[in-house]
Amino acid sequence: MSLLRQKTGSVVRLENVSKSYGDLLALDRVSLTVGQGEFVCLLGASGCGKSTLLSLVAGLDGITGGTLDTGGRKVSLMFQEAALFPWLSVRGNVELPLRLQDVSRPERRKRAEALLGIVRLTGFADKRPHELSGGMRQRVALARALAQEADILLMDEPFGALDAMTRDILHDELERIWREQQLTVLFVTHNVREAVRLGDRVILLSSRPGRVIEDYPITHDRPRRIDSPEVSGQAAEITDRLRAEVARHAH
Numbered sequence: 290m291s292l293l294r295q296k297t298g299s300v301v302r303l304e305n306v307s308k309s310y311g312d313l314l315a316l317d318r319v320s321l322t323v324g325q326g327e328f329v330c331l332l333g334a335s336g337c338g339k340s341t342l343l344s345l346v347a348g349l350d351g352i353t354g355g356t357l358d359t360g361g362r363k364v365s366l367m368f369q370e371a372a373l374f375p376w377l378s379v380r381g382n383v384e385l386p387l388r389l390q391d392v393s394r395p396e397r398r399k400r401a402e403a404l405l406g407i408v409r410l411t412g413f414a415d416k417r418p419h420e421l422s423g424g425m426r427q428r429v430a431l432a433r434a435l436a437q438e439a440d441i442l443l444m445d446e447p448f449g450a451l452d453a454m455t456r457d458i459l460h461d462e463l464e465r466i467w468r469e470q471q472l473t474v475l476f477v478t479h480n481v482r483e484a485v486r487l488g489d490r491v492i493l494l495s496s497r498p499g500r501v502i503e504d505y506p507i508t509h510d511r512p513r514r515i516d517s518p519e520v521s522g523q524a525a526e527i528t529d530r531l532r533a534e535v536a537r538h539a540h
């Protein structure tokens with residue numbers, strides 16, 4: 290199915306992007322292009338600048354060198370912690386971005402219901418976040434991110450705190466939603482298998498300062514199983530490369 294998707298044109302383009310925090314160089318001349326409808330995973334050692342890269346693409350922080358172009362497209366972000374408002378219901382949390390956009394109340398209601406359907410939480414609209422499991426809270430966070438109707442979904446270890454079984458299920462859900470909604474996704478993870486399970490490409494960043502050291506195309510048929518020989522095999526190859534990079538930095 291994914292072969293039928295229109296994957297034309299770039300929606301995110303970084304050319305020699307650098308980012309410093311005072312004397313600390315976090316990213317060093319990163320060049321990266323993400324195409325329309327592509328699912329790109331970013332991997333790298335801790336502190337190599339993955340979250341920094343997402344915050345630059347999101348426009349939350351400014352670059353210190355190079356050029357970054359998203360063509361004015363809308364982005365939405367999703368993090369490891371769902372960061373839901375505890376006093377709002379599930380529906381209220383999903384409606385929040387719509388409320389901020391002054392969408393009328395009946396329209397908000399309608400769209401929130403549809404989004405809860407997409408993340409398979411129909412029937413949970415009146416629950417509060419504390420009544421949900423971690424996986425369900427991430428579904429709400431995903432619905433809220435989708436409510437922004439952004440062209441680019443930036444995900445920073447969104448499933449990092451979940452157990453393996455819940456994560457597997459959410460991989461399937463995210464893949465389905467990505468395909469149905471024709472999203473462009475930039476996904477940060479520490480988990481090499483997760484990256485190979487989900488990505489059209491896996492970008493490997495060096496230890497700090499982060500630079501792109503590999504760009505692996507992942508061409509196995511979808512949907513993939515995280516424990517399939519294909520995913521495991523390619524994950525092992527990438528892990529070896531990542532280990533070598535971490536070791537190089539340690540000496």
Ligand SMILES: Nc1ncnc2c1ncn2[C@@H]1O[C@H](COP(=O)(O)OP(=O)(O)OP(=O)(O)O)[C@@H](O)[C@H]1O
Pocket residue numbers: 310313315333334335336337338339340341342497
């Ligand atoms: N606002 C900031 N002010 C100062 N330094 C920062 C800031 N944000 C990030 N850094 C530094 O920039 C470097 C890259 O951080 P970043 O969080 O982007 O890495 P990461 O690859 O996402 O790390 P992890 O995998 O551990 O989440 C780190 O050394 C971090 O301490």
